[in-house]
Amino acid sequence: MRSIFSTGFYGRVAALFMLSVLSGFASANINEEQKLSPTANPAAQAGSSSAIFGDTAVVGAPSDTGDAIGCAPGGGAAYVFTRSGTVWTKVATLCASNGVSGDLFGKSVSINAGNIAVGAPGASSSTGAAYVYSGSGSSWTENATILTDGALAGGSLGAAVSIQGFTVAAGAPTTTVGGKINTGVTIVYTSNDSGVTWTHTTFRPSGGQARNGALFGSAVSLSGSTILVGAPGFRTGTKLNSGAMFVFVNNGSVWTQQARIRPANVANAFTGADVSLFQDIAAFGAPGTNGSRGVVYVYTRSGTTWTQTDSVADPGNTAGDLFGSSVAIQGSPSTILSAGAPGAVPGGAAYELGSSGGAYSLLNQLVATDNASGDTFGASTRFDSGRIIVGAPNSATTGAAYIFKVKSESLTEFTGIVNDLDFATPSLTGVPYDVFIRVYDNTGGNATPTGSVHIDDSNGGSCDAALSASGAPDGHAVGTCSLTSTFFGNLSVNASYGGDLNFSASSDSVGHDVVGNHLVFNPTPPPDVTQGEAVNGVIVQLLDGANNVITSNSTTQVTLTVDDSCGNTGIVIGTLTLASGQADFTGLGPKFYTVATGLSINATPDDSSSPANGNINVAANADIVFADGFEECRL
Numbered sequence: 001m002r003s004i005f006s007t008g009f010y011g012r013v014a015a016l017f018m019l020s021v022l023s024g025f026a027s028a029n030i031n032e033e034q035k036l037s038p039t040a041n042p043a044a045q046a047g048s049s050s051a052i053f054g055d056t057a058v059v060g061a062p063s064d065t066g067d068a069i070g071c072a073p074g075g076g077a078a079y080v081f082t083r084s085g086t087v088w089t090k091v092a093t094l095c096a097s098n099g100v101s102g103d104l105f106g107k108s109v110s111i112n113a114g115n116i117a118v119g120a121p122g123a124s125s126s127t128g129a130a131y132v133y134s135g136s137g138s139s140w141t142e143n144a145t146i147l148t149d150g151a152l153a154g155g156s157l158g159a160a161v162s163i164q165g166f167t168v169a170a171g172a173p174t175t176t177v178g179g180k181i182n183t184g185v186t187i188v189y190t191s192n193d194s195g196v197t198w199t200h201t202t203f204r205p206s207g208g209q210a211r212n213g214a215l216f217g218s219a220v221s222l223s224g225s226t227i228l229v230g231a232p233g234f235r236t237g238t239k240l241n242s243g244a245m246f247v248f249v250n251n252g253s254v255w256t257q258q259a260r261i262r263p264a265n266v267a268n269a270f271t272g273a274d275v276s277l278f279q280d281i282a283a284f285g286a287p288g289t290n291g292s293r294g295v296v297y298v299y300t301r302s303g304t305t306w307t308q309t310d311s312v313a314d315p316g317n318t319a320g321d322l323f324g325s326s327v328a329i330q331g332s333p334s335t336i337l338s339a340g341a342p343g344a345v346p347g348g349a350a351y352e353l354g355s356s357g358g359a360y361s362l363l364n365q366l367v368a369t370d371n372a373s374g375d376t377f378g379a380s381t382r383f384d385s386g387r388i389i390v391g392a393p394n395s396a397t398t399g400a401a402y403i404f405k406v407k408s409e410s411l412t413e414f415t416g417i418v419n420d421l422d423f424a425t426p427s428l429t430g431v432p433y434d435v436f437i438r439v440y441d442n443t444g445g446n447a448t449p450t451g452s453v454h455i456d457d458s459n460g461g462s463c464d465a466a467l468s469a470s471g472a473p474d475g476h477a478v479g480t481c482s483l484t485s486t487f488f489g490n491l492s493v494n495a496s497y498g499g500d501l502n503f504s505a506s507s508d509s510v511g512h513d514v515v516g517n518h519l520v521f522n523p524t525p526p527p528d529v530t531q532g533e534a535v536n537g538v539i540v541q542l543l544d545g546a547n548n549v550i551t552s553n554s555t556t557q558v559t560l561t562v563d564d565s566c567g568n569t570g571i572v573i574g575t576l577t578l579a580s581g582q583a584d585f586t587g588l589g590p591k592f593y594t595v596a597t598g599l600s601i602n603a604t605p606d607d608s609s610s611p612a613n614g615n616i617n618v619a620a621n622a623d624i625v626f627a628d629g630f631e632e633c634r635l
Helices: none
Strands: 032-036 049-053 054-061 077-084 086-095 106-110 115-119 130-138 139-142 160-164 167-174 186-192 197-203 219-223 226-231 244-251 254-261 273-276 281-284 297-304 305-313 327-328 337-340 350-355 361-366 380-384 389-393 400-405 410-419 433-441 453-458 463-468 476-483 488-497 506-515 518-521 539-543 557-562 572-575 581-586 596-607 612-619
Touching: 032 086, 049 389, 054 106, 054 226, 054 389, 077 115, 077 361, 106 400, 115 160, 115 167, 139 273, 160 281, 160 410, 167 226, 186 226, 186 539, 226 273, 226 281, 244 281, 244 389, 254 596, 281 337, 281 612, 297 337, 305 350, 337 410, 337 572, 361 518, 433 453, 433 463, 433 612, 453 506, 518 596, 518 612, 572 581, 581 612
Parallel strands: 049 106, 049 380, 106 160, 160 219, 273 327, 327 380, 410 506
Antiparallel strands: 032 400, 049 054, 054 077, 077 086, 106 115, 115 130, 130 139, 160 167, 167 186, 186 197, 219 226, 226 244, 244 254, 273 281, 281 297, 297 305, 327 337, 337 350, 350 361, 380 389, 389 400, 410 433, 433 476, 453 463, 453 488, 463 476, 488 506, 518 539, 539 581, 557 572, 557 596, 596 612
């Protein structure tokens, strides 16, 4: 996740904002824990990007040489810091194994658990690249695969990155699409074998929304099966650079556009300069709004609908602040928003704002102790586990990042599944079972976390456990909720506490056995469909917990649906009643004309058996030719 509004690679865009020398918003220095100064090299631009996850922080320095053997002079670097108590120590230097000067390695960084993604948009003459490192502490290993598949010349892949597990979203905002310069694309790279092999999917706005100069992919944020993509150069009518934010969701293996959000149709607002997503809450900046004071928009999703919940104005209220150049959001229903204003006088500013479900109010102004003119403090900001990191790429000529502690640490733990203090009892598919959870102050204090914990089984089943201090020890809150799993096997049950205004977010995961009847495709995956024909040889079987076909079942009805490549979901192929435990859907449903790979296909029973999910391809038929050359989504 990176904003285009920082020193360096997108200077030609940032130059549209002339930083005004006006009186700024005065406040005390709040919660500064430590300044991170990873390099002594002038103009390294350390802090152009920054990221934090738990006790690990990453600071990008895209113009640095790096202080490790093999780092390319001027190729860029990313530095890893770890925390012990309140002390942060630099433990590792990351640089590209194939780096050369001008790669801008470190222009974007992202961290999630044991993986770090680093963007190098200047690599290979600005074709760009993204790198993945796995490890912990001071030991990080570059993945053998450098992520470049799908990148086009001059596209600047890696201008923005966001990582979750072994899924990486990488923006390539200067990619030319259909002859339209700087339209931009986003490429998602996924590995299902812990980084051994990778596949990729390239997407852009649907239909005529892919526009010249949109810079789609300037900022990206990945959470679950949803990606936010910023397009700050998006044009609406004659209003250049009004900007937009796009939402894409994954239905199986296909990324489809769910929404395009343009809260204000104003020229040079640069909406989508930076974006941040936490579950169903999205925040994105528009730093050019209102005389470049800037604004941050917050939207919440219900189902597939996104609704604006707040428009947060620049707390400094000064022209040229560029508030919203960087944003980060976390927590639900109590939510913390951090946002940078790198244009604020003298050297930039950043703010912590909070909401308990309504409007956002200013909690703290985060000011660097050595803030100096032109530092661009606030060019990057990220938030996790009660700490905010803020980048200042022009600080002391080398650049730096600052850590602010804003919350106490919480700890979330399962205490039982099905029964409290019991993790051995299995549950049945389609039958509700209880989940028991507790959250407490991990610092040993007596303050009590509030709110709720979101529980999911990694396969669509979820519930929310409201926390209560009743009957719990001091500093503890407990909760329970009823979860229903429709899939079988040893499922990963996950608990996610979003935090409140006083406590940081935390999580826990346990394995739980779910047994029961389930549908499967035989063969798996189903056979390809030939263009211009209906499905052929798609057979669904009902198996028991021991994976035997239930030949005695001739009553369960199964509905087969497919998602097409243009965002239409749940297209019904047909409904059949099982005969001796299976159903053959050959010849049913619409004919397929779009040549595609990895379309999501789903078989859903009318009883408590688990559904089957898979992918199906549509293979080209040389005998089919459309006069207009357009075949997309014809069924």
